[in-house]
Amino acid sequence: MNGQINKEICQIVPSLPPDINGVGDYALNLANQLRLDFGINTHFIICDPAWVGSDKLEGFQVDRISYRSAKSLIAQLVNIEPKSPILLHYVGYGYAKRGCPTWLINGLKTWNHQCQQVHLVTMFHETSAFGPIWTSAFWFSATQRFLVKQLIRLSDRIFTSKRSYAELLQSYAPRKFTTIPSIPVFSTVGEPKNPSSLSERTRRLVIFGGRSQRIKVYEDSLEQLLQICRYLDIQQICDIGPVLDTLPAEIDNISITAAGCLPSEKISTILSNSIAGFFSYHPAFLGKSTIFAAYCAHRVIPISATMTDLPEEGLQPGKHYALPDQYNTERRNMALMQAIADQAYAWYQVHNLSAQAKTYYTLLSDLDVPQP
Missing domain, CATH: 3.40.50.2000 (Glycogen Phosphorylase B;)
Known part of the structure; x- marks a missing residue:
């Protein structure tokens, strides 16, 4: 050519x-x-x-x-x-x-x-x-x-x-x-310009993805989800994706909103006013996850139920995504959480x-x- x-x-x-x-x-x-x-x-x-x-x-x-x-x-x-x-x-x-x-x-x-x-x-x-x-x-x-x-x-x-x-x-x-x-893939639900800091957002955590990925969260990673919700003082969980047959109405007195499948603009609006996004997806495959990309692009704290010892695609546990088991609920450090959200956001901008x-x-x- x-x-x-x-x-x-x-x-x-x-x-x-x-x-x-x-x-x-x-x-x-x-x-x-x-x-x-x-x-x-x-x-x-x-x-x-x-x-x-x-x-x-x-x-x-x-x-x-x-x-x-x-x-x-x-x-x-x-x-x-x-x-x-x-x-x-x-x-x-x-x-x-x-x-x-x-x-x-x-x-x-x-x-x-x-x-x-x-x-x-x-x-x-x-x-x-x-x-x-x-x-x-x-x-x-x-x-x-x-x-x-x-x-x-x-x-x-x-x-x-x-x-x-x-x-x-x-x-x-x-x-x-x-x-x-x-x-690594990009976000398919938008890339907001100048996303706000965590302190300006609702204490909401988002669980976003397909049926199998979200079912895995509720069935296999509930303990980790509860840990991070307590640590971050989460007040609401928003579940986004195809409707699940068995979705709890609440966990640990935290209400779960079943948003269903939404247009990308609405998903972007929700993420832009949330502080965290949770996933139960092996970190070795995060580079090909549009869900992880969406969390990074919206400057929320990506939270993984599992971890890998080896950095993948330049992603490091504890730096680009949070791990529930590493945090003590009695000593909340939101400056550290903001740093993780910022570093995930910066990693995303390159691609x-x-x-x-x-x-x-x-x-x-x-x-x-x-x-x-």
């Missing part, structure tokens, strides 16, 4: 709003920022035949495959602007029940042969699953790895959201890619939405330049 990008790109995604889908939200936010900062339009191709929505979403053209097959994918790819680069958001389970989207890889392979001047950039939100021998993840992991390797061969550029993923991907193709960028849009723009602009 000789340093210049077409005014349109094609983004392939598992789904888009109104479906609740973190990858779809990520892609849509990125599309809006590329349009705002660089005048780049996005043509979306959705790979969920059951998706229901308009063919226009926030001004972007949206097409949907009729069924999951190479032929159906190619039928949609012929509608994109000639020579428009393709940005694939890859997460195996988003495109196939067992995480093995052979049809997707075959479709891209055929398209690559037919249109050799079209470039493919792949963002690996996931690589391959793993698990004990009695799980499907174990039995399908070899096929998943094979498809990832196939996709690497087809891609002109690849990057991911987790450093260990980048190392794994590079081990699959050391001669093709000498460097693979690893960029916020605007910074990532610039990274994508640079990668897409330099596709004709050999990989360094």
